[in-house]
Amino acid sequence: MYLFYIDESGSRDPEAIQRNQDGTKADKDPLYVLTAVSLFEWKWRDFDKSIASEKLSLSARLYRDHSLKLDLADCEIKSTWLRHPKLRQAQSRFLHELVDAERTHLQELFYKQLQLRNMQIFSVVIDKRKLLSHMDHDKMHKKAYELLLERIESFLREYHPKHQGILVIDDTDKTINRSLSMKHAYWQREGNQQMRFSHIVEYPFFSDSKLSNGIQLADLCGYNVYRAFTRKNFSYQFFYQMLPYFYTSLKTPEQKLDGLKVWPDDSELVQFASESFIAYKTKMPGLFSGHS
8 A cells, every 4th residue: 555645836826927907917826736655554663753843853952952842733834934034933833943954854864765765756847827817726736626636647557557545635725625625526437538547545634734744744755846846947956856755667678757747838937847858868877767
């Protein structure tokens, strides 16, 4: 059994342009990113224990030095809190009270899990500048999820045909969760235009990210994808380090990064991703030979 932890980055607002009453226009968030990380069931305990133990050790230090008593649910990691001191101070007492070296060490511990637990990354980038007018936030979210589901099914079908996959998603909105679950149920029964989802079992599990280190890792990875594409920079440090862990099919290793999808297909980011990946592979020959 494989667990796939899913989180989003960017706004669910499908509009990329804000039209003001005075006739002027302003750019809004151009991308929406949905990202998953995989974890084999037998590796979950070591994965969770290594991160939880470090969080508890840091919280114990805060208690000794500042009499600040925190439980594990107070020690959540979010990319926005790591990057923005004001948000961190307002929303995470745990991260705010840590020193820079401790925050950096904890962040690096999360990323180390990709290699230690042989985890794979899957991500869908929606370019909102290319969406048709009928696309609302619910349809956009479900489209990103469908494309992500295709990549997860392809990964299991190719590398782990005897295993099943369960999806674990950050619980943020009950209405959106219900809508997504209903569409998931349809795909489970009927498939979509591309495939049948024979390796995905059950319906998505919606979990509070506070206690899910898997969702927290998906959050960190998702922002890195968002940052790399909004600034058109595959060399962004944290995204660059993630690239070897994206799902790559043995059938198309020379052509594309199968775990990364840009949609719609007429987005200029499709060509950007392709050219950037080829340039990366030229620097790192032999690195992408498929993942098991």
